[in-house]
Amino acid sequence: MVETSQRDAVIKVRGLRNQFGPQVVHDNLDLDVWRGEVLGIVGGSGTGKSVLLRTIVGLNQPAAGSIEVLGTNVLTAPEEERRQVETRWGVAFQDGALFSALTVLQNVMAPMREHLKLSTNLMKELGGLKISLVGLPHLACDKLPSELSGGMRKRAALARALALDPQIVFLDEPTAGLDPIGAAAYDDLIGELQRALGITVFMVTHDLDSLYAICDRIAVLAEKRVLVEGPIETMTDVDHPWVQEYFTGPRARAAQVKKSGSQ
Amino acid sequence: MGVDEPHLELRDDAGVKVVQLSGDLVTAHLGSLEHSFAKAQALTGAVRIELEGLTGIDTGGAWMVSQLRKRVAEAGGEVTLSGGAPDHIALIETVTQAAFESEMHEVVALGRWAWVEQLGKTAVAGYRAALSLISFLGQVLAGIAGALMQPHKLRWASLVTHMQDVGFSAVPIVALMGFLIGVVLGFQGASQLQQFGAEVFVVELISISVLRELGILLTAIIVAGRSGSAFTASVGSMKVQQEIDAMQTLGLDPIKVLVVPRVLALLVMLPLLGFVANLFGLFGGALMSWVSLDVSPGMFITRLHENTDVKHLIVGMVKAPFFALVIGVVACWQAFQVQGSSTSVGRRTTSSVVQGIFLVIALDALFSIFFADLGV
Structure with missing residues (x-):
């Protein structure tokens, strides 16, 4: 289905403007996300990476602009149509945002209960499958989120995001707060799931290793818009002080070495 | 993007049972196929699953195919x-590959004797909670004693803030409550006593019941609901945010920093609030006696002086610090029992209010027996 010659934009953001009081976060921001790619969003603190994610998934009302997800304008679409689109994306928040009163399995089943007409047994099986797909041990099913480590919570959040077999997955700093081994495993997991399930991944991250390891394309947020976008190799050629510092600094070089070493 | 309804067809092809799948086998449409899949899973012998007709599949659909293959193979097919x-x-x-090796583990059913286990668990949990509460009471008392012996170490700013929250801010509601209690007693007393011409005894009725029991008891109940819940919620949230752990690593004793100022504030303010409730109770009672029984305020005060011993006031006030201690200790203990999530804070806050009020009433009953034995 994926045609390389004619790319198919699953998310189209045009002329987006976000403003909190007098503070303008985004101004005239354009962004396209292609089907089946892993897009990494980077930018300094306060450049509105998370705000962009929240705006696309409808948690933040922009001051101006249009956002089209899977062919539906999510800002103007009627309620019913919006709900339809919502079942086709999954969001994993930074700290998991799992429902604290429910077990991990119940968390994963929560969106299924709402949107699917399946028997409870099948939902349990599918929930268990999602949990094992994200690499959590079986024992984790019956645990409460408060009984999990930070890394496990992130995986559980990903399992919940995958509950409805979405076409797009939004990840907010998926590897923040994980140890390097856990972060690398999480990167592998996202890459693997992306290949196996053919999903599109929209990822806000600061982790250079993730950017090198799994992102097909990078979009840099600066000066209230998407300053540049493209494969990571092209980033070092960009003539902008922040981008230069970010992609040619010591950490970036280390990540690059690691990537070429592992291949 | 339209979705092709998925279909499952069973047929027989020269001894080989064929399961033919077609359409979009996606999670959203699995519901209609669950039954057919269950039927297919019961097949035995040679089975061929034909996937040619599939136009799409997702993990849910893949799971169904994978389970079908597994079940039939397990049955020897x-x-x-x-x-x-x-x-x-x-x-x-x-x-x-991702599917769990182990089946979903079953909850061990105990059948009809499950209640015995539940009873035992509840009893043991209750016993442990009681021990833990008593040990917490000891720690708080030791903390208070320490604070009184070294007053410079007491957190005065915190104490004063809590005294304001617990005491001063509660004056209007406690005064109104006291006034209404006096009015109700006056009105009810009047209608009963009038029947045998003993109107004037309404003064004793009001003064003794308000001073001895109701003023302090109802104040304590209001404070348990108002401040007990606030203590549990605020300290419990600190526990969730790991602030209490942070305190301990910094060498700060959470009992001294958080609990002692709160309990001390209650110890000081609850008797004062009780006194306010008493005053307004008598005032409400006097007003009602005047309106409905023509007992003038002057006569009310004279009878109050002559016939109501000051011991009733003392009996009432003596109980106040005990009520304060119970409310404060239960609220803070519940806060320390908070575990993990914010749900736990809500549950503990409820328990804090319920237990606080229950223990205050139970203690009041004990005091009644105690004072009756003493003959006061």
């Missing part, structure tokens, strides 16, 4: 997959 796009097959294999 021979299963082959035929056709299917490479990425469909790949997804089915990914899902098969």
Whole structure:
């Protein structure tokens, strides 16, 4: 289905403007996300990476602009149509945002209960499958989120995001707060799931290793818009002080070495 | 993007049972196929799953195919997959690999004797909670004693803030409550006593019941609901945010920093609030006696002086610090029992209010027996 010659934009953001009081976060921001790619969003603190994610998934009302997800304008679409689109994306928040009163399995089943007409047994099986797909041990099913480590919570959040077999997955700093081994495993997991399930991944991250390891394309947020976008190799050629510092600094070089070493 | 309804067809092809799948086998449409899949899972012998007709598949669909293959193979059947796009097959294999080795483990059912286990668990939990509460009471008392012996170490700013929250801010509600209690007693007393011309005894009725019991008891109940819940919620949230752990690593004793100022504030303010309730109770009673029984305020005060011993006031006031201690200790203890999530804070806050009020009433009953034995 994926045609390389004619790319198919699953998310189209045009002329987006976000403003909190007098503070303008985004101004005239354009962004396209292609089907089946892993897009990494980077930018300094306060450049509105998370705000962009929240705006696309409808948690933040922009001051101006249009956002089209899977062919539906999510800002103007009627309620019913919006709900339809919502079942086709999954969001994993930074700290998991799992429902604290429910077990991990119940968390994963929560969106299924709402949107699917399946028997409870099948939902349990599918929930268990999602949990094992994200690499959590079986024992984790019956645990409460408060009984999990930070890394496990992130995986559980990903399992919940995958509950409805979405076409797009939004990840907010998926590897923040994980140890390097856990972060690398999480990167592998996202890459693997992306290949196996053919999903599109929209990822806000600061982790250079993730950017090198799994992102097909990078979009840099600066000066209230998407300053540049493209494969990571092209980033070092960009003539902008922040981008230069970010992609040619010591950490970036280390990540690059690691990537070429592992291949 | 339309979705083709998925279909499952069973047929027989020269002794080989064929399960033919077609359409978009996606989670959203699995519901209609659950039954057919269950039927297919019961097949035995040689089975061929034909995937040619599939136009799409997701993990849910792949799971169904994978389970079907597993079940039939387990029953001794021979299963082959035929056709299917490479990425469909790949997804089915990914899902098969990811599937748990172990079946969903079952909850051990105890049948009709489950209540015995539950009873035992509840009893043990209650016993442990009681021990823990008593030990907490000891720690708080030691903390208060320490604070009184070294007043410079007491957190005065915190104490004063809590005294304001617990005491001063509660004056209006406590005064109104006291006034209404006096009015109700006056009105009820009047209608009963009038029947045998003993109107004037309404003064004793009001003064003794308000001073001895109701003023302090109802104040304590209001404070348990108002401040007990606030203590549990605020300290409990600190526990969730790991602030209490942070305190301990910084060498600060959470009992001294958080609990002692709160309990001390209650110890000081609850008797004062009780006194306010008493005053307004008498005032409400006097007003009602005047309106409905023509007992003038002057006569009310004279009878109050002559016939109501000051011991009633003392009996009432003596109980106040004990009530304060119970409310404060239960609220803070519940806060320390908070575990993990914010749900736990809500549950503990409820328990804090319920237990606080219950223990205050139970203690009041004990005091009644105690004072009756003493003859006061």
